[in-house]
Amino acid sequence: MPLSLRPLAALLLAMASIAASPAALANTEVRATVLSIGDGDTIRVQQSGKRITIRLACIDAPEMAQAPDGANARRYLQSRLRLGSSVTLRPQTVDRFGRTVAEVISGVNLNLALVEDGQAFAYRRYLGQCDAKEYLDAEARASRRRTGVWRVPGGITRP
Template identity: 55%
Template sequence: MATPVLTEVLAVVLATTPIVIQRARVLSIGDGDTLRVSEAGRTLTLRLACIDAPERAQAPYGARSKAALVRLVPVGSELSVRVQTKDRYGRSVAELFSSEGRNINLAMVQQGQAFVFHRYLKRCDRKAYLEAERQAQRQRLGIWSQQGITRPWIFRTRE
């Protein structure tokens, strides 16, 4: 029989251990940080972890961000998915990896197509994401090409 302390430790480990789903297939892209995949006969809506892409209404950046995600993971492509948690809408929050092992979430930041979502960064490689964002800013890529874009988490509060 497990002690209360051991039970608590196991609960923490299980809650923080990401789950890897192999061979999910992309069904559709909703925007720059949301897509639907098919995995083992079920359909999942995924929210990309640790990033926040411009909203569709944030022209032209929302459309550009979605187009970047489509280029990285076209409909029909296979992915590995590391689920971290569920969000308040029931979506699985995950890091995505191409069949070649490329971190798709990180690539979106590297291309200047998404912001690092600092508030939710603890389960991702903080150093890699922050450095990718600094590089995109220095190179004035995507969302960093002009000054003044409203961060998506602020934009959503104004809608």
Template identity: 55%
Template sequence: MGKALLVLLLTLWAVPSNAAEVLSIGDGDTLTVKEGNLRTKVRLACIDAPETSQSPYGKAARQALKSLLPVGSDVTLRSKATDRYGRTVAEVILNGSNINQSLVKSGNAFVYWQSIKGCDRQTYSRLETYARLGGIGIWSVPGGIQRPWDYRQSKQSNSKRKRYRCKDTSSWSAAQELLRQGDSRLDGDKVGEACESIRRQIAT
């Protein structure tokens, strides 16, 4: 037996594998399964799917995962770790197919390089390159859509930013700049213009 093959087999044997039944799909990279009598929340390892609010890609990723893992499917979990939310981080295998890798290949998830430990880096890289060169899904725009980890960070930053009211702004132009920065409350009627009342006051 070749040394490389022996190392591969030892690696596979060392990875905890558990049988489970799919109960529900959360978003593009989370699901709930049943292991024996226990309900377990699973975060798909080594990938990051668009957030649901990253329209339309987040909803497409969730639908892709639902199609790959119908409720009631019997799967194998290759567990890697437990995250800070108490979820099992794992690769999910259905009938010999690696679901995590399938989502990357179909352009429904990015490789999460910050958390690739324990996964086959070369395979994930090859599948992401395939989707990127093919302009599939999240790669249908040049360079791909905003990465989910950057999107989450920007949402957190926006939530910490001071929220203005129209009466707090110095001018109509200043209100438009705040809207461009993400202060959507200034556009109460969702027409793409902040503080129309200021403009109307100037006009009169």
């Protein structure tokens, strides 16, 4: 490589590493294809030829062992996300399990819809990257309607 191109190559390499960092993921949107739905807050997608596990950001859905709520949350997500459908991801970070944490958009913000319809809780510990007020308001509405996880006063045991 000619000497004059080395600084440019170094700059491009640095920019690529910044773009790959979790902090740089915020405010980006990418398209992906739904491959499978694991539970109420985990899906697998294909994006740019890679299979990626997505943990839905800012929510916590009941675990599958929390019958019947875990299965209900998964069925709800399956009804809203067809396999092979295209979604928009708003990645926020990568979690300790290597999953991309993202809001999933398919006509509507599905993360928020899960909370609004009582299929998941707003995950207070991780609301920083999302519109916290929007998620908390959706949870309050679901609680008032006593729908899904809120069918019992105070809601089920959080996952």
